Amino acid sequence: MDYQLDFRIKLWMEEVAERLRESLNQKVEIQEKQGAADLVTEMDRWAETYFVEKITTYYPDHQIIGEEGISDTPVTSTKGITWLIDPIDGTLNYVKEKNHFGIMVGIFEDGVPVAGYIYDVMNHDLYSGIVSEGVFLNNKPLTPIQVDSISSSLVVGNVGNYVENRYNLQAIHHLALGTRSYGAAALEIIAVLRGEVCLYASSGLNPWDFGAGYALCKALGFEVTTFTNEPLNIMEKSPVIFAPKHIHAEALKLLEV
Numbered sequence: 001m002d003y004q005l006d007f008r009i010k011l012w013m014e015e016v017a018e019r020l021r022e023s024l025n026q027k028v029e030i031q032e033k034q035g036a037a038d039l040v041t042e043m044d045r046w047a048e049t050y051f052v053e054k055i056t057t058y059y060p061d062h063q064i065i066g067e068e069g070i071s072d073t074p075v076t077s078t079k080g081i082t083w084l085i086d087p088i089d090g091t092l093n094y095v096k097e098k099n100h101f102g103i104m105v106g107i108f109e110d111g112v113p114v115a116g117y118i119y120d121v122m123n124h125d126l127y128s129g130i131v132s133e134g135v136f137l138n139n140k141p142l143t144p145i146q147v148d149s150i151s152s153s154l155v156v157g158n159v160g161n162y163v164e165n166r167y168n169l170q171a172i173h174h175l176a177l178g179t180r181s182y183g184a185a186a187l188e189i190i191a192v193l194r195g196e197v198c199l200y201a202s203s204g205l206n207p208w209d210f211g212a213g214y215a216l217c218k219a220l221g222f223e224v225t226t227f228t229n230e231p232l233n234i235m236e237k238s239p240v241i242f243a244p245k246h247i248h249a250e251a252l253k254l255l256e257v
Ligand code: IPD
Pocket: 067, 086, 088, 089, 090, 091, 092, 158, 182, 183, 184, 185, 186, 204, 205, 209
């Protein structure tokens, strides 16, 4: 891992987080994408543009996949370094709650996770992880709370996914002590990293939603796969499970694919 790159990403995320907090007291333009619950704001576009401009200046040969499609260079292969960027994760929370949203950046080399970053903006908390070096919260090592089994733990994920019950997701919900849903994958993945919950499962997550968490979980030695135990493809939307190894094995037995 290039430590100058690690340093730069953290600096850029601090700047974006600061601007997002300031924007909460200002009028921000909001548009619907697929419907009233699927929003994009001028700040989502501003934040992604900020990252794209920095990356193309400092790392012109790197590829960028961002939710808002700001980079106009299409990504057709996973070869080389690819950035997965979610400029605001939890846009609906950002607009409605002015709270509980994140910024996510994942770095991949030849499709394999190298480093991940999740910023919990309103708590001023930056989680960073380099694969094989561990996870850090504001640059201090993070030690997760120990989780023993699904039946003795909480689980987390999008409430709609659990209600729909695709792949028999409700089996996990029924076995666990409780199911939490925070409206932002960023904050839900943080809960897995901290061991507050034992797993995050989604029946369909986009690359910019799983990129940072994929690398952060790998940095802690956790498992991240599809529901058929395959590695994630950073160019495809897919079902995803993030969990410590023993919990991941337990969950896969409950899912039906
Ligand atoms: C969404 C949030 C939500 C998750 C959705 C994502 P966005 O991201 O993370 O919690 O369930 O799948 O699309 O659109 O706010 O970046």
